[in-house]
Amino acid sequence: MTDTLPHREDFAVIRPIPTRLEDLDVYGHVNNVVYYSLFDTAVNAQLIEAGVLDMTTSPVIGLVVETGCRFLASLSFPETVEAGLRVTTLGSSSVRYEIGLFQVGRVDPAALGHFVHVYVDRETRRPTPIPEATRLVLQALTV
Structure with missing residues (x-):
């Protein structure tokens, strides 16, 4: 079995x-x-900049229910990391993000991770459908 790692171009957005x-x-x-x-930072900055998340007032928020990381190379300081972001699964109330961390100018990732958000009502913490505006932003990140 061959393990093919995603490269920089496999991500919808790259954030420094x-x-x-x-x-x-x-x-x-x-x-x-x-x-x-x-x-x-990569996930939430994308949502905030797209105007679909206000961390203090949004009535529906995404809570992390699963995360993982595969470390491939060391990162250091001072260095700007380029975070590649994509959505691989978009359900009715959940989304799976994949994130690649890259050194500037490198095509191979230093790390690969994933994040699963389940969207919940801020007050009740019960699962709720992903708001339509958020869904549109997430669909644009789907590869």
Whole structure:
């Protein structure tokens, strides 16, 4: 079985995210937990900039119910990470994002991750259909 990794061009959007000095661990590379923060930043910044998420007032929000990461190369500081974002599964109340973290100019990812959001009512925390405006944004990210 051949394991084919996605490349930069396999993602719908590429977002630059600078690393910070505090992202480094004692070994001098970006700590593994920071990769998850980069995933979260890529997804939520995309939704906020598209105008479909206000983190303090949106009546419907996406909660992370599953996440994972495959580490392939070290990232460091100071370095700008380019986060590739795509949607691979879009259900009635859930979405699966895949995120590739790339060093500037590289086609092969330093890390591959995924995030599953289940959309819920902010107050009741019960699953609810993805709002239509959000669905349109997510469809544009589907590859």
